[in-house]
Amino acid sequence: MPDRPWEVRGGLQWGSSPTVHMKSMIESMSTKARVTVTISQGLLARIDRAARNREGASRSSIIEEWLRSAAEHQARRALDEAIADYYDGMTAEERDEGAEWARFSTASFAVREGAEPGPKRGLAQKRGARS
Numbered sequence: 001m002p003d004r005p006w007e008v009r010g011g012l013q014w015g016s017s018p019t020v021h022m023k024s025m026i027e028s029m030s031t032k033a034r035v036t037v038t039i040s041q042g043l044l045a046r047i048d049r050a051a052r053n054r055e056g057a058s059r060s061s062i063i064e065e066w067l068r069s070a071a072e073h074q075a076r077r078a079l080d081e082a083i084a085d086y087y088d089g090m091t092a093e094e095r096d097e098g099a100e101w102a103r104f105s106t107a108s109f110a111v112r113e114g115a116e117p118g119p120k121r122g123l124a125q126k127r128g129a130r131s
Contacts, residue, residue: 051057090098
């Protein structure tokens with residue numbers, strides 16, 4: 001270890017505080033890549049309007065926000081599809097077992113909370129039976 005704890009050797013800062021490390025992590029996470037894209041004039045006009053309507057916003061920040069939102073939406077859709085595929089692929093036995101676990105956990109919760117488990121209700125009753 002160097003004589004001075006703040007001295008930098010070999011690219012490492014000896015004795016630095018967690019704050020220093022956190023700052024460098026944040027700086028590296030905020031590194032952005034510069035890209036060039038070709039888009040329609042109409043889309044560019046929408047980007048410019050959005051940037052004008054939000055104080056301090058730039059074209060880049062609007063585009064990044066829209067892309068992030070689209071990526072998150074796509075990820076949610078992919079997860080929803082994977083969950084649906086999982087449940088669609090369950091056998092009747094697996095569905096019955098899942099229902100039994102649901103009844104057990106509901107009853108356990110009711111006991112823990114000191115409440116009586118509610119009456120068994122069918123799907124139509126939960127949704128408010130439509131006649």
